[in-house]
Structures are given as structure tokens and as C-alpha cells.
Amino acid sequence: xxxxxxxGGLAALATILALAPLGFPNAYxxxxxxxxxxxxxxxxxxxxxxxxxxxxxxxxAGFFALGAYGSAILTSTYKVAPLxxxxxxxxAVGLLAYLVGRPILKLKGHYLAMATLGIGIIIHIVLKTExxxxxxxxxxxxxxxxxxxxxxxxDRMWYWAAAGLLVLTVWLSLNLIDSPVxxxxxxxxxxxxxxxxxxxxxxxxxxxxFVVSAVFASLVGSLFAHKDGFITPDIGSFFRSVxxxxxxxxxxxxxxxxxxxxxxxxxxxxxxxxxxEDYEAMVLGGxxxxxxxxxxxxxxxAVVSQFRKRGAAR
Amino acid sequence: xxxxLLQYLFAGLTSGAIYALAGLGFAIIYxxxxxxxxxxxxxxxxxxxxxxxxxxxxxxxxxxxxxxxVVTMMVGVALExxxxxxxxxxxxxxxxxxxxxxxxxxxxxxxxxxxxxxHSLPAFSGETPINVAGATLMPQSIWVVGISxxxxxxxxxxxxxxxxxxxxxxxxxxxxxxxxxxxxxxKVLMVSFALSALLGAVGGIVVTPITFTNYEAGIMLGLxxxxxxxxxxxxxxxxxxxxxxxxxxxxxxxxxxxxxxxxDAVAFVIIxxxxxxxxxxxxxxKGTDRx
Numbered sequence: 001x002x003x004x005x006x007x008g009g010l011a012a013l014a015t016i017l018a019l020a021p022l023g024f025p026n027a028y029x030x031x032x033x034x035x036x037x038x039x040x041x042x043x044x045x046x047x048x049x050x051x052x053x054x055x056x057x058x059x060x061a062g063f064f065a066l067g068a069y070g071s072a073i074l075t076s077t078y079k080v081a082p083l084x085x086x087x088x089x090x091x092a093v094g095l096l097a098y099l100v101g102r103p104i105l106k107l108k109g110h111y112l113a114m115a116t117l118g119i120g121i122i123i124h125i126v127l128k129t130e131x132x133x134x135x136x137x138x139x140x141x142x143x144x145x146x147x148x149x150x151x152x153x154x155d156r157m158w159y160w161a162a163a164g165l166l167v168l169t170v171w172l173s174l175n176l177i178d179s180p181v182x183x184x185x186x187x188x189x190x191x192x193x194x195x196x197x198x199x200x201x202x203x204x205x206x207x208x209x210f211v212v213s214a215v216f217a218s219l220v221g222s223l224f225a226h227k228d229g230f231i232t233p234d235i236g237s238f239f240r241s242v243x244x245x246x247x248x249x250x251x252x253x254x255x256x257x258x259x260x261x262x263x264x265x266x267x268x269x270x271x272x273x274x275x276x277e278d279y280e281a282m283v284l285g286g287x288x289x290x291x292x293x294x295x296x297x298x299x300x301x302a303v304v305s306q307f308r309k310r311g312a313a314r
Numbered sequence: 315x316x317x318x319l320l321q322y323l324f325a326g327l328t329s330g331a332i333y334a335l336a337g338l339g340f341a342i343i344y345x346x347x348x349x350x351x352x353x354x355x356x357x358x359x360x361x362x363x364x365x366x367x368x369x370x371x372x373x374x375x376x377x378x379x380x381x382x383x384v385v386t387m388m389v390g391v392a393l394e395x396x397x398x399x400x401x402x403x404x405x406x407x408x409x410x411x412x413x414x415x416x417x418x419x420x421x422x423x424x425x426x427x428x429x430x431x432x433h434s435l436p437a438f439s440g441e442t443p444i445n446v447a448g449a450t451l452m453p454q455s456i457w458v459v460g461i462s463x464x465x466x467x468x469x470x471x472x473x474x475x476x477x478x479x480x481x482x483x484x485x486x487x488x489x490x491x492x493x494x495x496x497x498x499x500x501k502v503l504m505v506s507f508a509l510s511a512l513l514g515a516v517g518g519i520v521v522t523p524i525t526f527t528n529y530e531a532g533i534m535l536g537l538x539x540x541x542x543x544x545x546x547x548x549x550x551x552x553x554x555x556x557x558x559x560x561x562x563x564x565x566x567x568x569x570x571x572x573x574x575x576x577x578d579a580v581a582f583v584i585i586x587x588x589x590x591x592x593x594x595x596x597x598x599x600k601g602t603d604r605x
Contacts, residue, residue: 292404
């Protein structure tokens, strides 16, 4: 049953992604949609860490920014082709996540939140300060993505690439969750000591999923840099890290499709809220608080349980 | 050489005192409820902004300060009542997001009620620098450190000498046992937010003549207060004060001798380094896990 639900979900996601452009009247919609899809890929990765392994990270925008700047610097300053640049950046970010992940993932709760927050902020400050390499707070421009003479241009093309990437990521994530690794992660979430007692090497699983989620963020960061053509250090700010976490939790922790929904909603929200102008921050903060107070389990699980209740009543 | 060092120490003590007050704010709320209040920095901002706005409107400074403190405490109580209380039994991550949401909300509110400009306050007792062994000391720095010490002593007295303070301490040790002894745990929670708001507001007010303030000023101050609290070991009041001073002085020394551009990173480098070796901070108790 779980298997059919999984295939059904993937098929539904692919269908929605394929049909969504019919409702896009202009390039602006494609642009926003690509942003939403990129965020969704990061969140599906981050959900493995937060939702399944139960470890918080308030620094993932730092990994995203490192991927973006890695690609930008390698392609423009060192003339590396975009694809290898993206892979080198992701490997470097993965190594960094491994090195810092080993000591900090021993930390619990708020201490872990503090440590990941610190890493994100340090990355942000370095990107802002090392102006000779990164262009400083003014940012730097990035060449378009090209592969074997073919250049990615226009929001339409990026939409299909991002949609394909999201389907692939969701498929990978669902498979990972349903594998022995996924079961071990859920055991870690349930009770770390309990998991250890039954023989799960909790710390190496936690580090692994931390590295995987950081690499996801880095890869998407690289793509984002090529797509947008211009990046500033603020893509790695504390606020961006918080946004990623909110997307995951808003959609529903430990729900891959929930993360996708959370990412889409939170990306669209500021676009919809432009009419409130000066009140935007207030409304955004209010929505964050309200959602967490009234739907602490997240949107998708709340909707699903509503449906179940109705089904049972009938 | 020595004068230079002394100069950096003065600067470090001044900002360290503010981080210590913010760190204490985190510790008090954490003890009462195991919540990390990411809106602590906004208390600092509201204290400073409200005072400078009221002074600009023509109120005398002491009255403006008193009113600003009351306003900030009311914001703290409202935060507890409307955002934390309804989510009492939620996950750590959920409550972290609620308080971050609250901080964004309060920044937005400040931006609408006041503006996006930088604001200042007149120094409390003139701006004639005092010469101490070749280093210059601004009178306002003495105010900052002096008032911080006063507030900390008053807090110590409250927690150790008054019945309600003791009840709050009891609640932080064992919530259920405290409740069974007839302590109103809900009231403890509310008072803890009011006290933290008071600490934030006082810090924000005394430091505004030196650093200025605007609607975003609370972000970094709050995060550094959080690192001060974690550095000392969460929930340890003395630890938070030591943590705040360590962060403040290290920051001043690093920006003086190494690079001022990385000033804001110092707190986080220290905290990472300490947590690598002491996962419960400098003075934190080692927790045990239950299955």
C-alpha cells in the first residue's frame, strides 16, 4: 500500500508540474515558479534532516550560498565549466558539512540550533567581507549555465529543468526514507538512546543525512546562481536559513510532499503580499506564528487527518 | 600599548554588559519554560526605539525611559499570552519558529509604528570623555556597566530573597513538583517574559546613546545574547553573564587587533569552538537521556 501511495504521489506531483504552466500568463510566473521549485528541492533535502532524523539546522542557507558562490567564482574567475564547477562546489560543501557535522551533531536541541546558526552566520559574514573574491555586499554576476555548447536560457527552460530535478529529488528522498537508512533515521528521531541500544550507529547516520541535505542545498545554490545571473551574500543570511526551516515545518515535518507544499506556499507568499507593502513583515510574522500555533503538525498532515476523520465518520 | 588594550577592554565591557543582560533574558525564559525566545533582541530594540521616540516627542528622559520599559514589558507579556501559551506542548522546532515569527512581526510593527531610520538618545550625563591611564572612557559606558550591575544585583535579590523569585527558581528545577506545591506555574511563565523584556529594554535604552538603534538593531544583539546564554550553559544565570562578558571582550579585542570586519563573527566562532569541546557550554549541567 505504501508503495502505491508513493508512486501515486510522484505521478500526481509530475502531473501538476506538467500542467501548471498552462496557468502561467507570462515570464514572471515562470520565474516565481522556478524559485519555488528550487526551494522545494532544498526543503526535501532538509526535511530528511529535520523531519526524519529530528535534527534542526538554522544554517542551511549558508550551504546554499556556498554552492552559489562556489559556482560563480569557479566559472567566472577560474573559467571552469558550469557542471564541474557545480560538482566541485557540492563536494566541497559536503566535505565542510562532514567536518563540522561530526562534532556538532553530538549536540542536542537548542545547542545544535545555536551551532548550526553560528555556521550559517559565519559563512554569511565571510561572503560579505571577502570582497576581492566575492564582490562583497554588492554581489557578483554569474554566467548562464551551459553544457556541451548548449546554454540554459529563459525562465521556461529553467522551469522544466527545475521541475525534473524536483521529481528526481522527491523520488530519491522517498526511496531513501523507505530503505534501511530511512528506518534507522526514524529510529533516531523516535529515541536516540533507544536506536543506539538496538544497534543503530546514530551519529554516523545523523552526519550522513546532514551531509546529504547540505549537498542538496549547495547544488540548488549553484543552479540558482546561474539562473539568476547575479548573487549577493544575503542569499546566505540567517533569515534565509529560517525560511527553509519554516517551509519544512509549515508543510509538515516528516512529509516529503509536505515540504514541497511548504516551499511553494512560502515562496508565493511574499509575491502575494506585495499589496500590503509596509505591513509585509508583520503579516509574514503573524502567519508564521498563527500556522505554528494552530497547525503545529504542519499543513499536509493536518489536511490528511481531516480527510481520514471524515472518511471514518461516513 | 597598555592604553590601547585598556581602550578595547572598555569597549568590550560596554557591549559585553548588553550581551549579558540579553543572555540573562534568554536564561530566565528558558528556565521557566524551556523556550528559546528569539524575540529577545526585539525587546532591546523596542526599549531603545520607544525611548528615543518619546524623547523626540518632548518627554523628559526619565519619564520616557520608565514608559519605554513598561511598554516593552507589556509586549513581553503579550508575546507569552498570545503566542507561547497556546503552543505550550509543541516541539522545540515549532516554538523556535513561533518566536522567530514573533521577532519578524515585532520588527515589522516597529517599522510601521515608527520608521526605518536610525535614532539616538542624548548621553545620560554629558559626552566629555574621561581619561583613564591614556585610554578614553565615555561617561555613557559607565552608565551601561553600572546599570547592568544594578539590574543583575536586583535580579539576584529577587530570585534568592523573595518568595515569588524562589517559586520561579523552584519551577525551573522541577515544574511538576512546583505545581504540586501550589506554585502558579502559568504566572511564573508570564513573569519570566516580563522580566526578560525588562532586561532587554534596559539594555537597549542604556546602549542607544552609544550605538544608535533602528528597527533591525535587535537581530544581532539578540543572536549574540543567545550565544552568551549558550556559552555559559543554557539556564545558568551566572553563566550567561560570564558568557556575555567573554563575547563582548573577545569581540572588542578581535576587532582591535585582528580585523574589524569580522567583529560580528567572533561570538559565533567562540561558541562553535566551545561547543566542540563542551557540548553543554562552560557551566552547563550534563543532561541525561530517558528512553
